[in-house]
Amino acid sequence: MSQQGLLSTTASEWIKFRTVRSTLYTIAVTVVLCVGIGALVSFGRGSNAGPSGFLPDPTRISLQGFGLAEISIGVIGVLIITSEYATGSIRSTLAATPRRLWVLAAKVVVLFFSTLLVGEVCAFLSFFVGQAVLRSKHVDSATLSTPGALRGVLLAGLSLALLAVFAMGIGTMLRHTAGSVTVYVAILLVLFLLLAALPSNWQHDLAKFLPEVLTASMRAASPTSNEFSSFSPLTSTLVLAGYAVASLAGGAAVLVRRDA
Amino acid sequence: MIEARNLTKRYGSTTAVDDLSFTVQAGIVTGFLGPNGSGKSTTMRMILGLDRPDKGGATIDGKPYGSLKWPLREVGALLEAKAMHPGRSARNHLLALAASNKIAKSRVDEVIEFVGLTTVSGRRAGGYSLGMGQRLGIAAALLGDPGVLLFDEPVNGLDPEGIQWVRELLRSLSRQGRTVFVSSHLMSEMALTADHVIVIGRGKLLVDDDMSTMIDRAGTSVIVRSPDAARLSTLLTAAGAAVTVTDDGALLVTRSEAPAIGDLAAREGIVLHELAPQRASLEEAFMALTKDDVEYGGAR
Numbered sequence: 001m002s003q004q005g006l007l008s009t010t011a012s013e014w015i016k017f018r019t020v021r022s023t024l025y026t027i028a029v030t031v032v033l034c035v036g037i038g039a040l041v042s043f044g045r046g047s048n049a050g051p052s053g054f055l056p057d058p059t060r061i062s063l064q065g066f067g068l069a070e071i072s073i074g075v076i077g078v079l080i081i082t083s084e085y086a087t088g089s090i091r092s093t094l095a096a097t098p099r100r101l102w103v104l105a106a107k108v109v110v111l112f113f114s115t116l117l118v119g120e121v122c123a124f125l126s127f128f129v130g131q132a133v134l135r136s137k138h139v140d141s142a143t144l145s146t147p148g149a150l151r152g153v154l155l156a157g158l159s160l161a162l163l164a165v166f167a168m169g170i171g172t173m174l175r176h177t178a179g180s181v182t183v184y185v186a187i188l189l190v191l192f193l194l195l196a197a198l199p200s201n202w203q204h205d206l207a208k209f210l211p212e213v214l215t216a217s218m219r220a221a222s223p224t225s226n227e228f229s230s231f232s233p234l235t236s237t238l239v240l241a242g243y244a245v246a247s248l249a250g251g252a253a254v255l256v257r258r259d260a
Numbered sequence: 261m262i263e264a265r266n267l268t269k270r271y272g273s274t275t276a277v278d279d280l281s282f283t284v285q286a287g288i289v290t291g292f293l294g295p296n297g298s299g300k301s302t303t304m305r306m307i308l309g310l311d312r313p314d315k316g317g318a319t320i321d322g323k324p325y326g327s328l329k330w331p332l333r334e335v336g337a338l339l340e341a342k343a344m345h346p347g348r349s350a351r352n353h354l355l356a357l358a359a360s361n362k363i364a365k366s367r368v369d370e371v372i373e374f375v376g377l378t379t380v381s382g383r384r385a386g387g388y389s390l391g392m393g394q395r396l397g398i399a400a401a402l403l404g405d406p407g408v409l410l411f412d413e414p415v416n417g418l419d420p421e422g423i424q425w426v427r428e429l430l431r432s433l434s435r436q437g438r439t440v441f442v443s444s445h446l447m448s449e450m451a452l453t454a455d456h457v458i459v460i461g462r463g464k465l466l467v468d469d470d471m472s473t474m475i476d477r478a479g480t481s482v483i484v485r486s487p488d489a490a491r492l493s494t495l496l497t498a499a500g501a502a503v504t505v506t507d508d509g510a511l512l513v514t515r516s517e518a519p520a521i522g523d524l525a526a527r528e529g530i531v532l533h534e535l536a537p538q539r540a541s542l543e544e545a546f547m548a549l550t551k552d553d554v555e556y557g558g559a560r
Contacts, residue, residue, distance in 0.1 A: 003329035004361065012360035019352040020345055088343045091310055092353075092400065095337055096360045098309045098326040259311040 009097050009106035016093075017110045022079055027118050030072045030160070031125070037065030038126035039133055046137030053139040059149045059221035062130020062142075063156045066219060067212070069122060073115055073160045074184045077167030080111050081251075082177040094260045104172065104252055108165055115164040119157030127153045148221030148233075155218035155233055162237075162244045163211065169247025173254045188212060204229060214240045261286050261439055262307060262408060266316030269302050269463075276302045278463040279316070284441045286407070289434045291454030291471070292443040295550050299463035300443040301340070304412050308337055320408055332361040336401030337410040342393040346386025350377055350396050353385060354403060363404050371399040390417030398429070409433060411442040415449060427453050447546035451475070461550040475542055482518050484511040485534035492530050499524060510534070 017023055041064040049055055084090035097103050127142075127149075134141035142149045170187075171180040192212050195203050207213050208230045217236040231239060262284035269277040277299040284290045294300050305311040307318040309325035317324060320335055328334050344353045354368045372381045375395040380388070385396060394417055401409055411430070415423045430453050434440045444450050450457060450471075457474050459467035467474065483506075486492050493503045493511055501516035513521060518537045525532050 004331075008360055008362050012356045015352060015356040015359055016345070016348070019349070019356070020347045022347065083345060087345045088340065089345045089353075091305075091339050091343045092357060093360075094310055095308050095335075095339070096332050096357050098328070098331055257312075259305070 004097060004099065004102065006102060006105055006109070009102045010109050012096070013103070013106040013110045017080065017114065020083070022083070023076065026072055026076045026079070030069045030076075030118060031122055033072060034063075034065040034069045034122035034126045035129055037068060038062045038130045041065070042130040042133040043137070046134045046139045049137070049139040055134070055140040057220055057222050058131065058134055058140050058142040059127065059146065059152045060216075060219050062127050062134070063123065063152065063219045065126055066122070066156055066159065066215065069160060070163050070188060070211075070215065071185060073119070073164045074167035074188070075181055076115060077111060077164035078171040078177060078180040078184060080107055081168055081171040082175060082180055085175040086177055090260050100255050101252060104248070104255055107168065108248065111164050111168055112161050116157060116161035119160030120154070121157075122160065123153045123157040126156075142221060146221060151233060152219050152221040155237055156215075158237065159215040159218045159240065162240045163215070165244040166211075166240075166247045169244065169249075169251040172248070172251025175254075208236075209239065211240065211243065261321055262318065262410075262441055263322075264303065264307065264316070264318045267303060267306055267313050267318060268315035269299070269306060269311060270314050276463050277306070277313075280460065280463065280465055281316075282458050282465060282468050284439055284458075285456070286439040287434060287437050288455035289430050289440045289442060289453055291450035291457045292441060292460075293447060293450055293457055293546065294443075294445065294460040294466075296445050298460050298550070300445075300460065301412055302463075303460075304337070304339070304410050304441075304443065307410065308335070308339075330361045330404070332357065332363065332404035332406065334404070334406050335408045335410070336404060336406040337412075338394070338397040338401045338414055339412050342385070342388075342390075343397065344385050344393075344400075347384055349382050350385050350388070350399070351381040353396070354400060357400055357403055361404055367403060367405070371402050374402065375399040391419060391422050394418055394422070398426075406438070408439040409441065411440075413443055413445070415444070423449075447543045451542045459546070459549060466549055474545070480514075480517070481538045482513045482516065482521055483534060483536045483538055484513055484521055484532065485509070486511070486525065486530055486532050488530045491528075492525060495524060495528060495530075496521065 042062050045055060045061050055061060084093055093103060094100060131141045131143070144150045167184045170184050174180045174183065188211055191210055195207060195210065198206065213230050214236040217230040218233050220233060230236065265281050267277050267280040268275070280303060292300055302311060306313045307325065320328065325331065325335065351368065351372065354372065355365065358365065358368050372378055375398050377392065377395055377399065380392065385393070388396065394414065398414065401411065414426050418426060430440050430442055442453065454471050456470055457467060484492065489509060489511055496503050496513055496516065502514045504512045506512050518535050522532065522535055
């Protein structure tokens with residue numbers, strides 16, 4: 001290769017990603033949240049099920065921990081870029097790779113595939129642990145061959161990777177860790193609360209666009225009997241991917257224009 | 261070779277760098293001097309493509325920094341100390357930089373050894389002293405064995421031994437034919453290292469000259485004592501010299517030389533008790549040069 005490109009820049013970003021402790025800590029927290037809360041919720045739901053042992057969508061029950069893991073995975077996404085501004089290392093990075101969009105692309109590649117791996121590990125672990133808990137309670141449980149279960153597990157993992165990239169876009173636009181995490185969490189949680197202030201027919205139309213509702217739909221093995229209507233799992237995935245792309249585009253515009 | 265043409269950078273209503281043009285030649289050490297806040301770091305960041313100039317531009321061997329194929333192999337830069345993640349070890353920091361420019365891993369250990377950080381290269385950089393941080397920054401600059409080097413205040417935080425080491429390093433790099441551009445706010449430091457100086461004040465070019473010319477230009481003054489100081493002062497002023505009376509009654513004469521003053525006194529029959537040429541220090545010359553700019557800055 002005669003000049004810098006995605007390959008060399010990605011090799012560099014991969015070294016940077018895996019050589020700070022915060023990455024490892026946050027991944028560990030994410031796995032614990034996913035599997036631990038998934039097991040707890042499965043235990044609770046399994047204990048409270050009626051005598052028939054009926055549970056709506058056992059797959060989704062075992063993946064309940066993802067709601068909180070979405071926050072820790074967002075922190076990874078934010079930190080991959082804001083830690084560079086906080087420490088001043090962004091200047092070393094951009095002096096080494098002045099084509100700034102290569103830096104952004106390399107970070108996306110490293111972040112997306114790392115968090116996808118973490119997400120899928122979380123999803124399969126949560127599923128197997130959660131279903132084992134449900135089986136021990138002799139209530140409805142799922143296997144990977146249950147219709148929609150494998151899709152729910154795979155998309156649950158993917159949802160974390162897409163949210164991490166979404167968070168990275170926010171971090172690239174704002175450049176400050178605390179501010180970016182706050183905005184990310186606000187989009188995840190506060191929007192949901194604000195929705196309650198809207199007229200009910202608006203709630204009905206807008207709820208399905210909220211990240212929380214999108215990821216819940218992605219995790220579901222069977223259509224959810226929610227109070228809100230939601231998109232199908234695949235449409236939800238596309239909408240969430242659209243958010244990630246839009247956030248990155250905003251980040252790219254800021255990164256290219258502003259002084260380092 | 262580094263070339264800056266009409267570099268201009270504004271922050272709101274403040275002009276940090278004002279229509280700055282200069283050339284930094286290969287094979288010598290070029291000092292970049294100015295008081296703190298005069299725009300040295302901003303200029304260096306613009307050369308490296310980190311800050312975008314409002315007007316003008318800079319090139320490295322004729323090419324803008326952003327179009328270099330493998331930037332670290334052509335340009336090495338020490339920016340402010342510790343432009344690195346405190347949680348990452350020195351070795352990993354350098355490995356990441358090396359990977360981005362396809363520089364061999366063996367080169368990483370080479371530069372670590374060269375700057376004397378071998379024993380601590382596995383430790384987190386956050387625990388480094390200012391001096392160790394500077395050494396790591398210098399290692400990063402040398403990583404790609406570049407022909408052009410920029411150092412922003414490289415001796416900051418170094419002990420006397422480290423300062424000596426940096427001076428030797430800058431000189432030996434220039435002897436190897438490289439372009440060496442080093443900023444400082446201390447003229448005395450540059451006098452020991454630089455062959456050429458570029459002085460800026462409030463973002464404007466003040467001096468772009470050889471160090472020896474700069475030293476000559478620092479000029480001399482003459483202390484003159486005479487029982488007839490008042491008449492001598494009048495005559496000297498009439499002859500075009502500048503005279504100030506010191507606290508103890510001596511005359512401090514500039515824009516004239518000792519022999520001329522002696523001749524004039526002899527012609528007029530004035531007795532002299534002292535006629536002593538004083539060589540102004542380079543630091544004083546630098547202070548005088550940038551005084552207006554600093555004062556202007558303070559008054560705003």
